[in-house]
Amino acid sequence: MSKYLIVSDIDGTLTANHHDVTVNTAQALENAVAxxxxxxxxxxxxxxLAEVVAKQFQPDASIIASNGAVYDFSGERVHHTLGEDALTAVEEVSADLNLNALYFSDxxxxxxxxxxxxxxxxARKFAPKSVEIKVVGVPSIKELLTHAAVITNGIIFGPNDTKALDAxxxxxEARDVLHVSASxxxxxxxxxxxxxxxxAVRELQEKTGIAPDHTIAFGDGLNDLGMLQAAGVSVAMxxxxxxxxxxxxxxTDTNVDDGVAHFLTEFFEK
Structure with missing residues (x-):
């Protein structure tokens, strides 16, 4: 088989319950990697959190985490950070709209x-019991900024306040100091x-020498749009x-109906 780069979202794509991958999906990925x-x-x-999910079903999986701000390549880990200007903007906008932001390092x-x-x-629903994630509360923006060198990304939840999220x-976006998306x-x-x-996908294509037309990407959410456009073989669940x-x-089929497995099996059979 010619060399392919396969990239897949996790939640709503590989998994049905945020943690587990079906036997069929794991086997299809194992066959492709082999x-x-x-x-x-x-x-x-x-x-x-990405690593604990990926490694349980595919030991040879590599990670693109934090919506592309962190990724593995050739034994190294590449990081992009939000930076002080972005953290300050998020805190100020969140306070104005009575929203809450969470920020992440590895x-x-x-x-x-x-x-x-x-x-x-x-915030905790994605963490399996086998992984202990540190949760650190800080009293002010000033204290938050002391962690800016390791904070790669963040999220604002607003399950009951979509108007505030839109605002x-x-x-x-008007501050123009970070990229805002949504899963x-x-x-x-x-x-x-x-x-x-x-x-991250484009950087990996360049580093691996695998062309876009040999890149297969699977996704289901709004934050997958760019990744799908970077892949010659783009697949929506x-x-x-x-x-x-x-x-x-x-x-392809839904995440609970082995959509990734069905597509990969049919694609490589052809």
Whole structure:
């Protein structure tokens, strides 16, 4: 088989419950890797959480984490950070709109002030019991900025306040100091400027020498749009949001119906 780069989102794509991958999907990926494909998971999760999911079903998986701000290559880990200007803008906009932001390094969650219980629960739902993630509360923006060198990305949750999220997105984009995306309509993904999953995929294409037409990408959410556009073989899950299905070249079955496995099996058989 010619060399392929396979990149897949995790939640709503590889997994049905945020943690587990079906036997069929694991086998399809194992077959592709055994045949010479390079496989990456690409997620908004911090590296530690992405790694624990990927390694349980594909030991040879590499990681694109933090929506492209962090990725593995040739035994090294590449980092892009939000920076002080972006952190300050997020804190100011969040305070104005009564929203709460969480910030991530490879293995730690940071926040300022006190988190509402619903936001803390939303932040923890992606962490399996086998992984201990440090959660650090700091009293002020000034203290938050002392961690700027390790904070790669963040998220604002607003499950019951989409109007505030829309206003937050507009205000942050006007500041022009970071990239704002979303994995669902109930959050804002906070990413370093000029960075997203697509940026990581393109850098990996250049480093591996694998062309876009030999890059297969799977996704379901809004933060997968750029990654799909960077891949010659772009695949939306059956459960993907309409915007993703419009961009993708193919649509496969849903994440709970082994969509990734079905597509890979049929693609490589052909």
């Amino acid at each position: 045949a010479g494909a390079a496989f990456y998971v690409a997620t908004g999760r911090m590296h530690a 293995d730690t969650v940071y926040f300022t002030g006190t988190l509402p219980p619903a936001i803390e629960a939303a 937050g997105k507009t205000a942050l 669902e309509h109930t959050n804002l993904e906070l990413i370093p400027k000029h960075v997203d999953k697509a940026n 059956g459960n993907a949001v309409p915007e993703v299905k419009r961009v993708a070249r193919y649509v």
